Amino acid sequence: MTRNHTPKSLAVLLRARMHPDALPSSPSQLSPTPPTDPDPAAPPAASVRHWLHAAASATSPPPATLDSFSDGYRSLDRVGRREVLRSLATDYDVPRARVRDLMRQYMSVASAAAIGVDGAEAEEGKEGAAAALYRMERGLREALRPRYAGFLEAMNAQPGGLKLLAVLRADLLALLGEENAPALRALDSYLKEKLVTWLSPAALTLHQITWDDPASLLEKIVAYEAVHPIRNLIDLKRRLGVGRRCFGYFHPAIPGEPLIFIEVALHKDMAASIQEVLWDEPPTPESEASCALFYAISSTQPGLSGINLGKFLLKRVIDMLRRDMPSVQIFATLSPIPGFMQWLRAKLASQMKLAETESQEGNSLEGASSTFRESILLPDEEKMIHDAIEQAHGKQGIELLQDILKTSQWVKSEKLSAALKSPLMRLCARYLAREKIRGKALDAVANFHLQNGAVSEPSQIQF
Amino acid sequence: MTRNHTPKSLAVLLRARMHPDALPSSPSQLSPTPPTDPDPAAPPAASVRHWLHAAASATSPPPATLDSFSDGYRSLDRVGRREVLRSLATDYDVPRARVRDLMRQYMSVASAAAIGVDGAEAEEGKEGAAAALYRMERGLREALRPRYAGFLEAMNAQPGGLKLLAVLRADLLALLGEENAPALRALDSYLKEKLVTWLSPAALTLHQITWDDPASLLEKIVAYEAVHPIRNLIDLKRRLGVGRRCFGYFHPAIPGEPLIFIEVALHKDMAASIQEVLWDEPPTPESEASCALFYAISSTQPGLSGINLGKFLLKRVIDMLRRDMPSVQIFATLSPIPGFMQWLRAKLASQMKLAETESQEGNSLEGASSTFRESILLPDEEKMIHDAIEQAHGKQGIELLQDILKTSQWVKSEKLSAALKSPLMRLCARYLAREKIRGKALDAVANFHLQNGAVSEPSQIQF
Numbered sequence: 001m002t003r004n005h006t007p008k009s010l011a012v013l014l015r016a017r018m019h020p021d022a023l024p025s026s027p028s029q030l031s032p033t034p035p036t037d038p039d040p041a042a043p044p045a046a047s048v049r050h051w052l053h054a055a056a057s058a059t060s061p062p063p064a065t066l067d068s069f070s071d072g073y074r075s076l077d078r079v080g081r082r083e084v085l086r087s088l089a090t091d092y093d094v095p096r097a098r099v100r101d102l103m104r105q106y107m108s109v110a111s112a113a114a115i116g117v118d119g120a121e122a123e124e125g126k127e128g129a130a131a132a133l134y135r136m137e138r139g140l141r142e143a144l145r146p147r148y149a150g151f152l153e154a155m156n157a158q159p160g161g162l163k164l165l166a167v168l169r170a171d172l173l174a175l176l177g178e179e180n181a182p183a184l185r186a187l188d189s190y191l192k193e194k195l196v197t198w199l200s201p202a203a204l205t206l207h208q209i210t211w212d213d214p215a216s217l218l219e220k221i222v223a224y225e226a227v228h229p230i231r232n233l234i235d236l237k238r239r240l241g242v243g244r245r246c247f248g249y250f251h252p253a254i255p256g257e258p259l260i261f262i263e264v265a266l267h268k269d270m271a272a273s274i275q276e277v278l279w280d281e282p283p284t285p286e287s288e289a290s291c292a293l294f295y296a297i298s299s300t301q302p303g304l305s306g307i308n309l310g311k312f313l314l315k316r317v318i319d320m321l322r323r324d325m326p327s328v329q330i331f332a333t334l335s336p337i338p339g340f341m342q343w344l345r346a347k348l349a350s351q352m353k354l355a356e357t358e359s360q361e362g363n364s365l366e367g368a369s370s371t372f373r374e375s376i377l378l379p380d381e382e383k384m385i386h387d388a389i390e391q392a393h394g395k396q397g398i399e400l401l402q403d404i405l406k407t408s409q410w411v412k413s414e415k416l417s418a419a420l421k422s423p424l425m426r427l428c429a430r431y432l433a434r435e436k437i438r439g440k441a442l443d444a445v446a447n448f449h450l451q452n453g454a455v456s457e458p459s460q461i462q463f
Numbered sequence: 464m465t466r467n468h469t470p471k472s473l474a475v476l477l478r479a480r481m482h483p484d485a486l487p488s489s490p491s492q493l494s495p496t497p498p499t500d501p502d503p504a505a506p507p508a509a510s511v512r513h514w515l516h517a518a519a520s521a522t523s524p525p526p527a528t529l530d531s532f533s534d535g536y537r538s539l540d541r542v543g544r545r546e547v548l549r550s551l552a553t554d555y556d557v558p559r560a561r562v563r564d565l566m567r568q569y570m571s572v573a574s575a576a577a578i579g580v581d582g583a584e585a586e587e588g589k590e591g592a593a594a595a596l597y598r599m600e601r602g603l604r605e606a607l608r609p610r611y612a613g614f615l616e617a618m619n620a621q622p623g624g625l626k627l628l629a630v631l632r633a634d635l636l637a638l639l640g641e642e643n644a645p646a647l648r649a650l651d652s653y654l655k656e657k658l659v660t661w662l663s664p665a666a667l668t669l670h671q672i673t674w675d676d677p678a679s680l681l682e683k684i685v686a687y688e689a690v691h692p693i694r695n696l697i698d699l700k701r702r703l704g705v706g707r708r709c710f711g712y713f714h715p716a717i718p719g720e721p722l723i724f725i726e727v728a729l730h731k732d733m734a735a736s737i738q739e740v741l742w743d744e745p746p747t748p749e750s751e752a753s754c755a756l757f758y759a760i761s762s763t764q765p766g767l768s769g770i771n772l773g774k775f776l777l778k779r780v781i782d783m784l785r786r787d788m789p790s791v792q793i794f795a796t797l798s799p800i801p802g803f804m805q806w807l808r809a810k811l812a813s814q815m816k817l818a819e820t821e822s823q824e825g826n827s828l829e830g831a832s833s834t835f836r837e838s839i840l841l842p843d844e845e846k847m848i849h850d851a852i853e854q855a856h857g858k859q860g861i862e863l864l865q866d867i868l869k870t871s872q873w874v875k876s877e878k879l880s881a882a883l884k885s886p887l888m889r890l891c892a893r894y895l896a897r898e899k900i901r902g903k904a905l906d907a908v909a910n911f912h913l914q915n916g917a918v919s920e921p922s923q924i925q926f
Contacts, residue, residue, distance in 0.1 A: 094600055100573060103566045110563060131645040137557055137607055138652065144604045157663045157775075182594040189601065200620045202716035203666040252715065253665035312620075 045080035048072035049087050056092045056151040066155055070164045081171050089187040092148035099143045106136045146190055156198055162253040165191065166303030173305060192306060199251065199259070199304070201312040206320070209246040209261065211237055220257050220300060221246065227263075227296035227336070228278060235278075239263055243283030245292075247317045249309055260309045262317055263296040266325075270332050277334060291330040292321050311452055333454060339443045340431050341405070344424075348402045351376055355396075377401065381423040388419035508543035511535035512550050519555045519614040529618055533627045544634050552650040555611035562606045569599045609653055619661055625716040628654065629766030636768060655769060662714060662722070662767065664775040669783070672709040672724065674700055683720050683763060684709065690726075690759035690799070691741060698741075702726055706746030708755075710780045712772055723772045725780055726759040729788075733795050740797060754793040755784050777915055796917060802906045803894050804868070807887075811865045814839055818859075840864065844886040851882035 051069040055061035073084060109132050155161040172188050209221060218240075222230045230236045240246055243266045248258025265277045266289035277295045294317075297310050318331050354373050377385070382397035389400055401423070410416040432446045441447040514532040518524035536547060572595050618624040635651050672684060681703075685693045693699050703709055706729045711721025728740045729752035740758045757780075760773050781794055817836050840848070845860035852863055864886070873879040895909045904910040 096573065096596075099600075100570065103570060107563065107566060110559065127645065131648075133559075134645050134649040137562075138649070141604065141607045144600055144607065153660070153663075156665050158665075162665050182590065182597050185594075186597040186601070197616070197660055198663065198665070200616075200661065202619050202621075202625050202661070203714070205715045251666070252668045 045076055045083040048076060048080070048084050052084060052088060052151070053091075055154065056088075056148055059150070061151065061154045063158060066158045066161065070155075070158075070160065073164065073168070078171075082175050085168070085172055085175055085184065085187070086181075088148050088151075089181075089183040092146060092151065093183060093186075094146050095143060099140070102136065102140050102143050106133075106140060109133060109136060146186070148187070149190070149194075152191060152194055156194070156253075159253070162198065162251065163301075165195070166301040168303065169195070170301070170303035170305075173303070195304060195307055199307055199309060201316070204249045204251055204259070204309070204312070206313070206316050207248050207250055207258070209240060209248050209258070211240045214256065217256055217258075221248075221261060224261075224298050224300040225263075225296060226298040228274065238281075238283075241283070243267075243286055243289065245317075245321075247313065247320075249313045257300060259301055259304060260297065260299045260313055262294060262298075262310075262313055264317065264321070265293045265295055266328065267291045267293055270330060274334050286325070287327070289325065290327055291332060292318075292325075292328050294331070294333045310448060314452055333449055335445050335449065337428065337432070337443060338445060340428055343431055343435065343442065344427060345402070345405060347376065348398050348405070351398055352402065376427070377423055378426075381426075384419040384422070388415045508539055508546040511539060511543070511547050515547060515551060515614070516554075518617065519551075519611060522613070524614065524617045526621055529621045529624065533618075533621075533623060536627065536631070541634075545638055548631070548635055548638055548647065548650070549644075551611055551614075552644075552646040555609060555614065556646060556649075557609050558606060562603070565599065565603050565606050569596075569603060572596060572599060609649070611650070612653070612657075615654060615657055619657070619716075622716070625661065625714065626764075628658070629764040631766065632658070633764070633766035633768075636765070658767060658770055662770055662772060664779070667712045667714055667722070667772070667775070669776070669779050670711050670713055670721070672703060672711050672721070674703045677719065680719055680721075684711075684724060687724075687761050687763040688726075688759060689761040691737065701746075704746070706730075706749055706752065708780075708784075710776065710783075712776045720763060722764055722767060723760065723762045723776055725757060725761075725773075725776055727780065727784070728756045728758055729791065730754045730756055733793060737797050749788070750790070752788065753790055754795060755781075755788075755791050757794070757796040773911060774915055796912055798908050798912065800891065800895070800906060801908060803891050806894055806898065806905065807890060808865070808868060810839065811861055811868070814861055815865065839890070840886055841889075844889075847882040847885070851878045 048069060051065055051072055055065045055069055058065070073081065076084065109129065152165065155165055169188070169191050172184065172191070176184055176188060209217065211218075218236065222236060230239065238244065245264040245266070246261060247264070248261035250258055266284060266286055267277070268284050268288055268290060270291055270293070274295060277293055294314065297313070299305075299309070321328055321331075351373065358373070377397045385397050385400050385404075386392055389404075392400060395403075401420075404410050404416060404420070410420060432441065432443060435442040441450050511532060514528055514535055518528045518532055521528070536544065539547065572592065615628065618628055632651065632654050635647065635654070639647055639651060672680065674681075681699065685699060693702065701707065708727040708729070709724060710727070711724035713721055729747060729749055730740070731747050731751055731753060733754055733756070737758060740756055757777070760776070762768075762772070784791055784794075814836065821836070840860040848860050848863050848867075849855055852867075855863060858866075864883075867873050867879060867883070873883060895904065895906060898905040904913050
């Protein structure tokens with residue numbers, strides 16, 4: 001690879017990104033979504049299930065069988081892939097009859113061991129019983145593994161196998177969205193557990209991605225950047241240049257493609273807006289930087305959803321920056337808050353509904369209504385919103401707010417923006433810090449950061 | 464790293480190898496054997512057990528605790544390490560009471576599910592029972608994991624953790640050699656299973672080791688070459704030069720050090736002796752090579768014993784050589800046969816004993832003796848040995864053979880070598896091909912090769 005080739009390949013890719021259907025090498029090839037039209041020469045799902053059976057029944061499946069399965073599976077359309085996934089989940093399930101037999105044996109040995117053996121041979125008997133228990137526990141662990149466990153492990157050991165398993169899990173997650181069958185859920189949970197082991201931080205290599213990297217790698221950064229799309233070559237080059245860093249986590253089984261990558265900007269102080277980070281020109285001289293702003297993190301494999309590679313990547317990048325740039329003391333993130341508006345709109349709608357019911361039913365529900373009614377806006381905030389609106393038509397503050405937030409026109413009005421800033425900041429802080437789901441922050445992005453030890457700085461929240 | 468530094472560092476190492484006690488940087492640092500004299504400042508085993516407890520009790524142990532455990536464990540002497548290993552195996556064992564509870568619950572749900580539900584809610588009931596079964600099976604898999612499982616996994620995810628686990632297993636294997644307790648055996652079997660998963664071929668990178676590699680890597684090749692020790696710098700350089708290859712398997716968690724490496728010589732045809740391979744000067748021009756001779760394979764981590772990395776390494780190296788050098792058609796190995804002489808001496812001794820018993824007891828054991836007595840030597844071979852010996856003193860062939868093999872003086876006598884060649888070749892072929900232990904070749908080296916698909920060529924066996 002020479003530098004001369006880089007811009008050209010990337011230019012082709014960037015064009016392809018803009019007109020995904022215009023070029024045969026469109027980035028959709030990078031995505032694991034199954035083709036909608038099956039290749040007429042492709043083997044039908046039945047052949048793929050045949051190879052699956054051959055691979056899943058063998059103690060150590062021959063590489064050629066695993067390859068045939070992989071190629072066949074990739075060539076299937078959505079319907080065919082789903083047929084194979086259902087078969088994998090149900091036909092190669094836990095051998096329940098065997099599990100029950102082993103459990104009965106275990107229970108009898110375990111109670112014999114608990115009773116103990118008296119007399120001269122007590123010690124020897126105990127040792128023998130202990131050895132039997134360990135052996136049976138091992139056997140039980142083995143029997144409780146679904147029969148597809150060996151197939152998944154052999155596939156992972158195969159060149160290209162990890163990638164195939166990521167594709168398979170992406171398909172499985174899509175299928176689970178529509179068909180929440182227990183066997184499919186169990187397959188997903190088992191596969192996820194295995195992926196967590198295989199993708200342990202110990203098996204991953206941290207690599208700083210720079211403009212000197214091969215174009216084949218850089219094109220993946222362009223294709224997969226999910227937070228702030230890369231607009232052109234100048235944009236990409238700047239993200240890899242002075243005052244910026246881009247780090248990827250690589251696995252030996254998926255060479256030349258990060259599983260996940262993170263983009264960092266080095267600033268004098270905490271930036272207030274993402275525009276400042278992306279278009280800061282010229283960038284802060286690195287010697288003056290005291291703040292590392294993580295402004296984007298993107299995963300390249302939808303099938304690795306939930307594996308939490310981001311947490312470990314972030315930790316290693318922070319450790320490395322701390323070591324290499326001791327002047328950098330602040331580590332911050334500027335993140336979108338994707339669920340806030342949706343949450344706020346739902347909140348406003350439910351409060352409007354409660355208010356309506358209350359006024360219709362008079363005092364009959366007074367006790368109940370007071371439980372669910374809340375004051376969304378403080379009196380000052382109500383007043384500011386009323387003052388900013390010319391025709392309030394006698395509406396309440398939350399009704400006005402609901403109307404304003406129907407479109408994003410308000411951001412263009414200085415008066416409205418000024419009036420909304422205070423209530424929206426306060427409500428957003430509440431949304432981030434207090435709204436929970438199963439003990440975790442309701443907002444997925446907030447949850448990611450808070451789990452990694454971040455602290456929110458509400459003064460930085462931007463609309 | 465520049466080439467100028469390489470020879471110097473290696474010269475230091477080679478000196479250290481010859482006088483392991485003369486230099487502080489002796490290669491014994493590379494070995495995981497615990498120091499015999501504990502550092503007086505080192506924490507005692509009790510502190511290490513304290514960190515173990517802290518790490519093994521947490522859901523996600525803090526990295527600092529794992530590091531304290533690692534440092535503490537490494538600083539312990541053999542007695543301290545054994546105390547920690549025993550504690551790990553017994554104090555963090557399978558939670559048996561919980562396993563029994565879960566099993567009772569599972570058995571009742573499993574039988575309810577087997578009976579089935581009739582009526583309108585049958586389908587829904589079935590689905591609910593299935594979901595419960597999967598959930599309980601997952602819970603049981605979890606409960607059947609020893610409590611040290613989480614500790615081992617967290618340690619593996621920690622920088623330097625995989626290496627620590629390899630050290631720990633090496634200590635455990637040494638301990639098991641003296642104290643075959645069921646709990647220790649179960650710990651070894653569990654840890655081995657985990658290591659097989661973590662060191663799956665997918666997580667390993669194949670790298671050709673050359674004279675351009677860092678001295679810090681090359682010194683490890685010198686230190687760990689186990690089959691034919693590297694004598695000097697010229698020897699090392701030749702093993703990495705024209706007509707030779709050296710490949711290593713690397714894991715991201717243990718950088719700069721192969722887990723295992725293999726040495727290959729390219730020849731015109733199958734070499735008849737290891738001397739030819741090691742001292743062939745000048746080497747065969749690579750364009751004329753038609754045979755790849757694998758002459759040494761060495762593991763650097765005694766704690767990874769039994770993981771069978773060699774099998775996968777061999778396979779990948781053969782695939783690579785096939786692709787890069789299509790003229791190479793023969794893949795062979797010249798291996799020592801470490802167990803042959805021992806086996807033969809034991810065989811001769813037992814046959815002598817049987818013969819003695821028989822002559823003492825006359826005909827009384829005739830039936831029994833004929834079962835165990837065998838003709839070790841063919842009549843021709845007996846004759847050749849008699850002819851080669853000046854004073855046979857009326858001894859039988861096998862008695863003479865036993866006398867001759869007491870020392871290795873016979874290899875210096877042309878007459879004796881000629882007389883012994885035919886019987887020893889025949890007996891060695893029998894030893895390799897027919898002597899089994901648990902269905903595998905009795906000889907460990909032969910077993911390794913035969914499992915990898917090798918065929919023995921008895922005409923090449925050398926004495």
